[in-house]
Amino acid sequence: xxxxxxxxxxxxxxxxxxxxxxxxxxxxxxxxxxxxxxxxxxxxxxxxxxxxxxxxxxxxxxxxxxxxxxxxxxxxxxxxxxxxxxxxxxxxxxxxxxxxxxxxxxxxxxxxxxxxxxxxxxxxxxxxxxxxxxxxxxxxxxxxxxxxxxxxxxxxxxxxxxxxxxxxxxxxxxxxxxxxxxxxxxxxxxxxxxxxxxxxxxxxxxxxxxxxxxxxxxxxxxxxxxxxxxxxxxxxxxxxxxxxxxxxxxxxxxxxxxxxxxxxxxxxxxxxxxxxxxxxxxxxxxxxxxxxxxxxxxxxxxxxxxxxxxxxxxxxxxxxxxxxxxxxxxxxxxxxxxxxxxxxxxxxxxxxxxxxxxxxxxxxxxxxxxxxxxxxxxxxxxxxxxxxxxxxxxxxxxxxxxxxxxxxxxxxxxxxxxxxxxxxxxxxxxxxxxxxxxxxxxxxxxxxxxxxxxxxxxxxxxxxxxxxxxxxxxxxxxxxxxxxxxxxxxxxxxxxxxxxxxxxxxxxxxxxxxxxxxxxxxxxxxxxxxxxxxxxxxxxxxxxxxxxxxxxxxxxxxxxxxxxxxxxxxxxxxxxxxxxxxxxxxxxxxxxxxxxxxxxxxxxxxxxxxxxxxxxxxxxxxxxxxxxxxxxxxxxxxxxxxxxxxxxxxxxxxxxxxxxxxxxxxxxxxxxxxxxxxxxxxxxxxxxx
Numbered sequence: 010x011x012x013x014x015x016x017x018x019x020x021x022x023x024x025x026x027x028x029x030x031x032x033x034x035x036x037x038x039x040x041x042x043x044x045x046x047x048x049x050x051x052x053x054x055x056x057x058x059x060x061x062x063x064x065x066x067x068x069x070x071x072x073x074x075x076x077x078x079x080x081x082x083x084x085x086x087x088x089x090x091x092x093x094x095x096x097x098x099x100x101x102x103x104x105x106x107x108x109x110x111x112x113x114x115x116x117x118x119x120x121x122x123x124x125x126x127x128x129x130x131x132x133x134x135x136x137x138x139x140x141x142x143x144x145x146x147x148x149x150x151x152x153x154x155x156x157x158x159x160x161x162x163x164x165x166x167x168x169x170x171x172x173x174x175x176x177x178x179x180x181x182x183x184x185x186x187x188x189x190x191x192x193x194x195x196x197x198x199x200x201x202x203x204x205x206x207x208x209x210x211x212x213x214x215x216x217x218x219x220x221x222x223x224x225x226x227x228x229x230x231x232x233x234x235x236x237x238x239x240x241x242x243x244x245x246x247x248x249x250x251x252x253x254x255x256x257x258x259x260x261x262x263x264x265x266x267x268x269x270x271x272x273x274x275x276x277x278x279x280x281x282x283x284x285x286x287x288x289x290x291x292x293x294x295x296x297x298x299x300x301x302x303x304x305x306x307x308x309x310x311x312x313x314x315x316x317x318x319x320x321x322x323x324x325x326x327x328x329x330x331x332x333x334x335x336x337x338x339x340x341x342x343x344x345x346x347x348x349x350x351x352x353x354x355x356x357x358x359x360x361x362x363x364x365x366x367x368x369x370x371x372x373x374x375x376x377x378x379x380x381x382x383x384x385x386x387x388x389x390x391x392x393x394x395x396x397x398x399x400x401x402x403x404x405x406x407x408x409x410x411x412x413x414x415x416x417x418x419x420x421x422x423x424x425x426x427x428x429x430x431x432x433x434x435x436x437x438x439x440x441x442x443x444x445x446x447x448x449x450x451x452x453x454x455x456x457x458x459x460x461x462x463x464x465x466x467x468x469x470x471x472x473x474x475x476x477x478x479x480x481x482x483x484x485x486x487x488x489x490x491x492x493x494x495x496x497x498x499x500x501x502x503x504x505x506x507x508x509x510x511x512x513x514x515x516x517x518x519x520x521x522x523x524x525x526x527x528x529x530x531x532x533x534x535x536x537x538x539x540x541x542x543x544x545x546x547x548x549x550x551x552x553x554x555x556x557x558x559x560x561x562x563x564x565x566x567x568x569x570x571x572x573x574x575x576x577x578x579x580x581x582x583x584x585x586x587x588x589x590x591x592x593x594x595x596x597x598x599x600x601x602x603x604x605x606x607x608x609x610x611x612x613x614x615x616x617x618x619x620x621x622x623x624x625x626x627x628x629x630x631x632x633x634x635x636x637x638x639x640x641x642x643x644x645x646x647x648x649x650x651x652x653x654x655x656x657x658x659x660x661x662x663x664x665x666x667x668x669x670x671x672x673x674x675x676x677x678x679x680x681x682x683x684x685x686x687x688x689x690x691x692x693x694x695x696x697x698x
Contacts, residue, residue, distance in 0.1 A: 290397035523557030532571035547576035606640020
């Protein structure tokens with residue numbers, strides 16, 4: 010992680026651009042305001058000057074008109090008495106007015122008798138004309154008229170001069186206004202915005218809340234106050250969100266997201282490359298049973314108890330996390346050797362196993378731990394969760410409630426398991442899965458009455474693989490139904506070959522996984538497959554387990570009744586390993602019960618096993634069920650089963666699982682005179698049924 014002072018280029022550019030963005034607001038405000046201010050000022054000044062101009066024009070017109078009237082009175086008598094020199098003198102007297110360009114006097118005939126021109130005018134002039142009236146008491150006549158021409162040039166010049174002065178003063182005032190606005194805007198707008206932008210950039214850089222340092226009480230001060238309050242609230246919310254994103258909400262332990270960060274930190278902070286890191290992957294055993302028995306609220310309380318115990322069981326330098334569900338992780342960053350790491354894992358297991366009270370009931374937690382130990386500089390350090398999970402898988406499948414340590418053998422097994430899981434689609438596509446058959450024998454007549462279809466995988470790299478290794482992988486990959494149809498098709502094909510070989514009396518049994526009992530379309534598919542191969546459904550025997558019945562009572566019962574109506578025989582497989590209650594299972598349409606080989610292996614030496622098989626045989630006889638003993642490997646076991654009333658037997662004593670061609674050859678040899686082939690030929694490695 011980079012230091013807090015480091016900044017990415019975009020951050021640096023954004024922070025550098027922050028003041029310019031603030032100033033651009035000021036410039037925009039000035040450019041938006043000043044032209045309007047200038048125009049308004051000029052328009053106002055122009056309006057005032059226009060009003061003043063027209064007022065001067067009107068005053069000039071009125072003054073010239075009064076001058077004309079006063080001069081008309083003065084020159085009336087001289088004009089009537091033809092004293093024209095006096096008339097001219099009167100006109101000359103008014104020529105001192107700079108606005109008057111010329112004046113003329115006309116007699117009553119319209120002839121000009123006096124004309125005075127003060128100055129030539131290049132501009133348009135206005136003219137005022139007034140009549141000259143003469144009266145001497147006895148008469149009153151119009152002796153003539155006076156005309157005065159005058160110019161507005163002086164008014165225009167004065168007005169233009171004032172307008173120019175107003176423009177200059179307006180521009181200077183506008184400039185002063187711009188300077189004042191810029192200074193005030195920078196103080197009251199630019200600086201507050203710069204302070205807020207700086208706080209935002211600093212917060213963006215390192216994720217912390219930085220207040221905007223603004224002390225004014227105006228709107229920007231209020232904005233800064235609101236911004237600081239928002240920063241505080243946002244910072245708290247981000248802290249809470251960050252904690253929620255990296256921690257489990259139920260136990261407050263770090264979660265899966267924090268795990269990779271922790272591993273990176275451990276790799277970087279390791280004191281010595283040779284120091285060992287112990288990674289414990291913990292999975293609670295039968296946590297689903299806790300939820301089912303006590304409820305999910307009690308299950309949550311149970312998980313909180315476990316997390317508290319793990320916290321108490323570790324040292325301050327250790328790290329505890331919950332990855333989800335009932336999975337926990339504990340990391341000890343420094344252990345001296347693998348033995349010390351195992352002792353630490355066992356210590357955690359002991360801490361977990363202390364009893365807990367739920368709903369006034371005492372519950373003893375059980376857990377399995379997968380342990381992986383690696384050096385701090387190991388390139389696989391980031392893979393510790395997956396490596397420890399490999400060990401945990403081994404513990405859960407082989408010895409629940411224990412600590413399993415990752416080793417090369419477990420890693421090889423894991424790699425093989427992963428390769429097989431990934432190869433399942435190819436296996437189906439290329440026909441690598443083969444159906445082998447093992448005989449079921451009448452213990453009295455020693456004749457073959459049935460065959461059990463057993464799946465094998467002829468892998469191109471690993472050879473022939475038994476079902477115990479890959480059936481769980483097929484179930485996890487969601488291919489159970491595909492495998493069932495695959496075996497059903499091969500079994501119907503085998504029935505057709507058996508009929509052609511003269512053995513139509515032999516039934517073939519196929520195993521149904523629990524998921525198939527919930528599929529109500531199975532009966533229709535079985536009928537269609539039988540019709541396609543021309544065989545009777547009554548030649549098929551369908552084997553199910555106790556667990557699949559009890560866990561799916563309603564759907565299992567309906568599916569089994571549909572299959573039974575088609576004529577198929579229903580057999581209960583591995584009896585004794587589940588609920589083992591024939592009374593409970595009598596609601597289902599069962600025809601056979603197969604006693605698990607675990608009860609057969611110690612017979613006849615084990616009196617206890619003989620007693621158990623005897624009770625099972627008695628109950629089966631009462632309920633009208635046929636018994637089949639699995640795993641018969643020695644003649645004395647076959648004799649013991651026959652004596653206890655078991656009718657059918659199956660095991661290596663009679664026949665090992667083989668491909669159909671080998672089975673047909675073996676049946677042909679048996680018909681030729683051999684009662685029982687106790688050492689049947691094997692064309693592939695031996696596998697248990």
